[in-house]
Amino acid sequence: MHIDIDQDLCIGAGQCALTAPAVFTQDDEGFSTLLPGASDSGSPLLREAARACPVSAITVSETVR
Secondary structure: OEEEEOOOOOOOOOHHHHHOOOOEEEOOOOOEEEOOOHHHOOOOOHHHHHHHOOOOOEEEEOOOO
């Protein structure tokens, strides 16, 4: 999985971190960041977290191997 967070769009609502805490966290300023190894997590909540973002700052896509 490829996960992208548009930092210009992120407003720090924290819905991603609440929905998928194994994948997302918030930095010192309250904006969303990925935890190390998050793209390999395969969390079933990953896409739900992207949908929960109120400003659609998160995109999730399949990676081609």
